[in-house]
Amino acid sequence: MPPTTEAVDAALRKPVRKTRTKQNIGYWKRFGPFYIMMAPALLVLLLNNYIPMIGSLIAFKQIEYTADSFFQSFMHSKWVGLANFDYLFSTTDAWTITRNTLLYNAVFIFLNLVIGVTFALLFNAMRNRRLAKLHQSVMFLPYFLSMIVISYLVYAFLNPDIGILNRVVLPWFGVEPIDWYSEPKWWPIILPIINTWKGIGYYAVIFLAAIIGIDQEYYEAATIDGASKWRQIRSITLPLIRPVIIVLTLLQIGRIFYSDFGLFFQVTRNSGILYDTTLVIDTYVYQGFIVSADIGMSSAAGLYQALVGFMLVLLSNLVIRRISKDDALF
Amino acid sequence: MATVAVKRKKHFNEIASFPNFLINGFFCFYTILCVLPLLLVIAVSFSDENSVLVDGYKLWPEKFSTGAYDFLLSDWESIVRSYGVSILVTLGGTLIALITMALYAYPISRQDFPHRKVFSFIMFFTLLFNSGLVPFYLLYTQGLHLRDNLWVLMIPMFVQPFFVLLIRTFFTHSVPPALLESAKIDGAGEWRIFAQIVLPLSLPVLATVGLFCTLNYWNDWFLSLLFINDDTLYTIQFRMYQALLDITFLSANSTAYSAILAQNPDYQLPTETVTMAMAVVGIGPIVFAYPFFQRFFIKGLTVGAIKG
Numbered sequence A: 001m002p003p004t005t006e007a008v009d010a011a012l013r014k015p016v017r018k019t020r021t022k023q024n025i026g027y028w029k030r031f032g033p034f035y036i037m038m039a040p041a042l043l044v045l046l047l048n049n050y051i052p053m054i055g056s057l058i059a060f061k062q063i064e065y066t067a068d069s070f071f072q073s074f075m076h077s078k079w080v081g082l083a084n085f086d087y088l089f090s091t092t093d094a095w096t097i098t099r100n101t102l103l104y105n106a107v108f109i110f111l112n113l114v115i116g117v118t119f120a121l122l123f124n125a126m127r128n129r130r131l132a133k134l135h136q137s138v139m140f141l142p143y144f145l146s147m148i149v150i151s152y153l154v155y156a157f158l159n160p161d162i163g164i165l166n167r168v169v170l171p172w173f174g175v176e177p178i179d180w181y182s183e184p185k186w187w188p189i190i191l192p193i194i195n196t197w198k199g200i201g202y203y204a205v206i207f208l209a210a211i212i213g214i215d216q217e218y219y220e221a222a223t224i225d226g227a228s229k230w231r232q233i234r235s236i237t238l239p240l241i242r243p244v245i246i247v248l249t250l251l252q253i254g255r256i257f258y259s260d261f262g263l264f265f266q267v268t269r270n271s272g273i274l275y276d277t278t279l280v281i282d283t284y285v286y287q288g289f290i291v292s293a294d295i296g297m298s299s300a301a302g303l304y305q306a307l308v309g310f311m312l313v314l315l316s317n318l319v320i321r322r323i324s325k326d327d328a329l330f
Numbered sequence B: 001m002a003t004v005a006v007k008r009k010k011h012f013n014e015i016a017s018f019p020n021f022l023i024n025g026f027f028c029f030y031t032i033l034c035v036l037p038l039l040l041v042i043a044v045s046f047s048d049e050n051s052v053l054v055d056g057y058k059l060w061p062e063k064f065s066t067g068a069y070d071f072l073l074s075d076w077e078s079i080v081r082s083y084g085v086s087i088l089v090t091l092g093g094t095l096i097a098l099i100t101m102a103l104y105a106y107p108i109s110r111q112d113f114p115h116r117k118v119f120s121f122i123m124f125f126t127l128l129f130n131s132g133l134v135p136f137y138l139l140y141t142q143g144l145h146l147r148d149n150l151w152v153l154m155i156p157m158f159v160q161p162f163f164v165l166l167i168r169t170f171f172t173h174s175v176p177p178a179l180l181e182s183a184k185i186d187g188a189g190e191w192r193i194f195a196q197i198v199l200p201l202s203l204p205v206l207a208t209v210g211l212f213c214t215l216n217y218w219n220d221w222f223l224s225l226l227f228i229n230d231d232t233l234y235t236i237q238f239r240m241y242q243a244l245l246d247i248t249f250l251s252a253n254s255t256a257y258s259a260i261l262a263q264n265p266d267y268q269l270p271t272e273t274v275t276m277a278m279a280v281v282g283i284g285p286i287v288f289a290y291p292f293f294q295r296f297f298i299k300g301l302t303v304g305a306i307k308g
Helices: A005-025 A027-060 A070-076 A083-090 A092-125 A129-144 A147-158 A164-172 A184-212 A216-224 A229-254 A261-267 A272-278 A281-291 A295-323 B017-045 B049-055 B067-074 B076-109 B116-128 B133-143 B151-157 B161-174 B177-185 B190-201 B203-219 B222-227 B236-245 B248-252 B255-263 B271-304
Strands: none
Touching: A027 A083, A027 A295, A027 B076, A027 B116, A027 B133, A027 B151, A027 B190, A070 B133, A083 A092, A083 A295, A092 A129, A092 A184, A092 A229, A092 A272, A092 A281, A092 B017, A129 A184, A129 B017, A129 B271, A147 A164, A147 A184, A147 A261, A147 B017, A147 B236, A147 B271, A184 A229, A184 A261, A184 A272, A184 B271, A216 A229, A229 A295, A261 A281, A281 A295, A281 B133, A295 B116, A295 B133, B017 B271, B049 B271, B067 B076, B067 B271, B076 B116, B076 B151, B076 B161, B076 B190, B076 B203, B076 B236, B116 B161, B133 B151, B133 B222, B151 B203, B151 B222, B161 B203, B177 B190, B190 B203, B203 B271, B222 B236, B236 B271
């Protein structure tokens, strides 16, 4: 006689219940070490990120230094609602820094993508693997240099009196010397060049890794069918590295409200005359806070950046999820 | 059929030699563009100040001189101290950061840890939303009173979510759960499993993250800009920044400079060449270390491109 379903169920349920009770009783005994392991990092996260997040509320206050400690002053200062934001957006600065941040980043993203993919394709096409590796390594060098070093290198080129450009390059073309550090109009060209020069090794390596991962059989089949190199790139390589391209681009779009502080601060030598084309949100917050000590306005600008940035990350992640679920961040 | 009768080349599907030559030529040109600025800085640093002022910067010294380095040598103590600070912060920071991040990554990589999602989120959320500069600065200066303290150059970079995710992914993929299971049956505690099984199996990812941390610490100057006023605590990067702002800063309080001035009141500080010599001194280690480490970086990047 076959056993009834209930009997089978009971037999099956029993061990399950056993393990569950085992889990409940020994939770701390079993997972306690995990909590101890995570404690240091949690402490750092608390200090670095979570307490300052609460501190973001500064943007809604008017700080008055009444007490001895800053914390008490913070508690005693009165809430002023959106006054700091009103003040920020009533200036033309708000428009300028938003425009600069977005435009520069858009150009950076575009150049990284187009030049990065092009370089990766060229590397892949090179016959001599050794040589390709060598070029790749040298191209990666600027990525290792800090922005301070980059600013030195740029200064050697742009120094108005004795820089290479004014002394050597411009005379070739019969052009008058240009005072680079006091003419804003050149920086929208200079900064993308520097940014690309510094970062392109990185992007080329990532795209190349994706290209190398493509199965060779596709190309073999294409060659038998008589596809030209051009056609292979268009119909095999690009479609197959599309996910990588999309994810990298969207990651950058998620950060489009944040700039590379070093690039805009160091390379321009923080020259006030250039602010019209070089001031971005990050440098603006720094200037307003550290230099002018205007806590209200700079914290408002910082919170505005954080909130818009937050929404952009969520948005770009949503788009990534639509395209390829595996590449979504969450 | 013509298409099938492809001439068997030595290598399959290679590009023709003329385009190959063109690509080579282009990359050679670009490679030179990458190295040229560094060579320029080196050349200027070995030039004679007056010839630089007259002829401008040149890729080859018009008139060779080590005057700039002589001057820097006269002030060697501050530079050596800056190196010391940089090395201390880099080594200490990287070591603590690696341990902290690995210790956090292990629990959230364990499939049987019921709250791993919560702790992953706590880590991850910091990537999405940050407080901005103002509260961060106030906490470290007003709350923790860490101004002019070397810890302030290390703590903010101890935990970087992206690296933690990288380590976690590696733990999940390269440490077989069966192995952990059998270790547990043999009576090993979590600490022991972590130290004797998980870490030795994960050396590649730790090396990669360690290298990136090293680079980040070495190249950081922003934290110094915010929190360091005491010039005995300047890192080499920050000293370079100060030198570019104002080369006389290097000499303003240097006894060497006043000694030279006492002997020779007309002494002109060779500002241009000293500035570039300072850059060479600062770049040196990175450029020397680069050939040895770049392979690991490139490998690490390609590991990082695969998300788990």
